[in-house]
Amino acid sequence: MRILVTNDDGIYSPGIAALAKIALKFGEVQVVAPDVEQSSMGHAITATRPLYYKKSPIAFDGLEAYRVNGTPADCVALGTHIWAKTDVVLSGINMGPNLGNAMWHSGTLAAAKQAVLLGMKGIALSTPAGKTEPDFDKLAPFVEKALEAVIDNPHLNLVNINFPPDPIGLQWTRQSVRLYDGKIVPGIDPMGRKHYWFTVFPLEPAEEGTDRYAVENGYVSITPLRLDLTNEAELTKALQTTPVSG
Known part of the structure; x- marks a missing residue:
């Protein structure tokens, strides 16, 4: 099995080194990651300038590692182009949870989604x-x-896994879709200029069976996802109540 390891925290993050080491137990590994932190980048891709990659001076236990002047999704596209016949892309281990609605802006998850778009497991x-x-x-x-549970499973293509600080077990979960609040927090920088931080926090408690609930209760959350965002229930109602023709 050929495994590409990437992240959104950047090539120098200890999380990616930890993941690459574990990935060696499952197959042949190569590391391709952003040259700087790209947290909350979402699924941005670079289309207005060229991408470059350089060999990283950091040792990954003898693994080849490269840094890219692009986003997490760029790293997957470029890495799998250069390293042909990649089977699986592992993205992380991100330093920060990607639970519930935070999935929408996660650069970590975007790298896994990019793998699926290109025909691989993410x-x-x-x-x-x-x-x-x-x-x-x-x-x-x-x-x-967690990787043993998903990496060879032919029924799983896109998986989001979150680890609490002190795990006591693993659980299969669904995404928590309860509301989050996007809050702007103003401040003053050392030069006396106004600046602003964007932060997100849950407005409602997590419901049982969800990713948030599992992690809050000490369990590793394993959530199978899909790329199809179609709301099947609403589509069915629309077809029944508001037929359109064109």
């Missing part, structure tokens, strides 16, 4: 990060167990 992996870096050594056994 798996995103994330964990909360506070004032200190996550303990990736503690998470490693659960990362391996």
Whole structure:
């Protein structure tokens, strides 16, 4: 199995080094990641300038690693073009959760989605990060167990996995779609200029069976996703109540 490892935190993140090390247990690995942090980049792709890649000076236990002047999705497109016949793209381990509606702007998940768009399996992996870096050594056994559950499963193409800081088990979950609030927090920089931070936090408690609920209760959340965003229920109602012709 040929595995491409990427992220949105950048080539220098300890999370990607931890993931690459675990990925070696499942196949041949190459690392291609952004040269700078691209958090919350979503599924942006670079179309107005050329992309370049350079070999990274950072050691990944002897693995080839490259940094790209682009987004997470760029890294997958370029990496799988150069490294032909890639089977799986692993994205992470992101330092920050990608739960519920946060999936919409996640650069980590976008890299996995880009893999699926190109005909490969995509798996995103994330964990909360506070004032200190996550303990990736503690998470490693659960990362391996989660990958064992999904990486060879022919029925799963796009998977979003989130790890609590101290996992006690794994759960299959669905996405929490309860409301989030996008809040602007103003401040003043050292030069006395106004600046603003955009932050998001949940307005409602997580419902049982969802990704948020699992992680809040100590479980690794494994959520199968799909690229088709069609609302089947609303489409059916629209066809029945408001027929259109053209």
